[in-house]
Amino acid sequence: MKKYYPSVRNIHLYFGLFISPFVLIFSISALVLNHTDFINKTNPIKNLPDIKTRIDKIPYDTTDLQTAKGIIKKLGIKGEIDYVSQNDNQISFPVILPGLTTKIKINKQTKEVLITRKEEGSLRATNFLHKMPGPHNVKLRGNSLFMQNWKIVADLVVYILLFLSASGIFLWYFLKAERKLGWVAIIFGAISFTGLLLLLLR
Amino acid sequence: MKFKMLIKNITYTNRRLHIHIGLFLVFFIWLFSISGLLLNHNDWKFASFWEERNLNKSVTPINIPPGLDSMQIIKNMLFQLKISGEVNNVKLTADSIDFSISYPGHVNNIHADFKKSICIQNKLSYNIWGKIRTLHTFNGANRNNPSIQPNWLLTRVWRFSMDAIAIGLIFLSFSSWIMWYKIRKDYSWGYLTLIAGFTIAIYFVILLRL
Numbered sequence A: 001m002k003k004y005y006p007s008v009r010n011i012h013l014y015f016g017l018f019i020s021p022f023v024l025i026f027s028i029s030a031l032v033l034n035h036t037d038f039i040n041k042t043n044p045i046k047n048l049p050d051i052k053t054r055i056d057k058i059p060y061d062t063t064d065l066q067t068a069k070g071i072i073k074k075l076g077i078k079g080e081i082d083y084v085s086q087n088d089n090q091i092s093f094p095v096i097l098p099g100l101t102t103k104i105k106i107n108k109q110t111k112e113v114l115i116t117r118k119e120e121g122s123l124r125a126t127n128f129l130h131k132m133p134g135p136h137n138v139k140l141r142g143n144s145l146f147m148q149n150w151k152i153v154a155d156l157v158v159y160i161l162l163f164l165s166a167s168g169i170f171l172w173y174f175l176k177a178e179r180k181l182g183w184v185a186i187i188f189g190a191i192s193f194t195g196l197l198l199l200l201l202r
Numbered sequence B: 001m002k003f004k005m006l007i008k009n010i011t012y013t014n015r016r017l018h019i020h021i022g023l024f025l026v027f028f029i030w031l032f033s034i035s036g037l038l039l040n041h042n043d044w045k046f047a048s049f050w051e052e053r054n055l056n057k058s059v060t061p062i063n064i065p066p067g068l069d070s071m072q073i074i075k076n077m078l079f080q081l082k083i084s085g086e087v088n089n090v091k092l093t094a095d096s097i098d099f100s101i102s103y104p105g106h107v108n109n110i111h112a113d114f115k116k117s118i119c120i121q122n123k124l125s126y127n128i129w130g131k132i133r134t135l136h137t138f139n140g141a142n143r144n145n146p147s148i149q150p151n152w153l154l155t156r157v158w159r160f161s162m163d164a165i166a167i168g169l170i171f172l173s174f175s176s177w178i179m180w181y182k183i184r185k186d187y188s189w190g191y192l193t194l195i196a197g198f199t200i201a202i203y204f205v206i207l208l209r210l
Helices: A002-034 A036-042 A064-075 A121-131 A145-173 A176-201 B002-040 B070-081 B128-137 B153-182 B189-205
Strands: A046-054 A090-097 A100-107 A112-119 B054-061 B086-092 B096-103 B106-113 B118-125
Touching: A002 A036, A002 A121, A002 A145, A002 B153, A002 B189, A064 A090, A064 A100, A121 B189, A145 A176, A145 B002, A145 B189, A176 B002, A176 B128, A176 B153, B002 B128, B002 B153, B070 B086, B070 B096, B070 B106, B070 B118, B153 B189
Parallel strands: none
Antiparallel strands: A046 A112, A090 A100, A100 A112, B054 B118, B086 B096, B096 B106, B106 B118
């Protein structure tokens, strides 16, 4: 097994360096998600000026999503359509980019468009990325190119993280000087983990 | 000379901490990685949980002393029912109280009728996959009112653990850069991988919305 040590070490190092910025995204956003109140106080959301415009024709399509996609194409807005709500008088939907939420409301009769935007900042951007693609609105999710790419990146980060933890154990095992303390860390971690799960899951 | 010794000591301690904090966190990393994958892949049939959920309705006699506020009523009821968890969605009227109590994998919607002195419990329980999924998101946060703090001790403990794991992972990232920097001449591809990672991350977090 020891013959694999140098190659495992190299892969662990390079993969670790590559995903470290993404690990930061997920870790920082975990703190943001747990302390939303603090973030709201220190980093308030900025409402950008509303935009009122008009479109010549609503590009109705086979589905609400396709219609919304046609509308944002006409308006020159990019992002992930979160959901679409529609009634006899209006069609409205949010378009999200990490850190920027744009809401579009169109009057079906007059074709008047109201665009409201919220600048949410980089911390909330990590928050949004952490939750994406997520378990909600599965049928709609991935309607923008960036979300399709993020889906791949998010999965890749998790698989690499799993590899890094396994390869980390492999590398540690061959470090005789760290073996004793390493066992203490693993056992202490296992006890904390099991104890917490037993208490929470019952 | 002293400065060199200090740097040597810092890098040595950093390496040891990287190893041992990583080993301590390994089970937590596996839990959050797997639960993260489950949340992003609703279509994984082997891990379906919603279809396998358990619903259980029960009616229990209950005695609510008059003149209590909503929190006191809930405390009293939970004591009588011998249950605990994170309390949410409280609605109190003159004749009844409604609230839900949850812990990972379980949601119990409770309705108490003061006049009839009965308590109706609608319990929803998930299988192991559902429990793993809810552990990932169980932080007591209230989306509608972020200023509300978790009201169950174990929610606070779990949230503290999540914070500690996040801080641990941030440390592991920083320490990996320090470890690589020391041996950067032998691992020159490290520049490329680190820059590539940062470029993609910055693109998603900052550049996309500009």
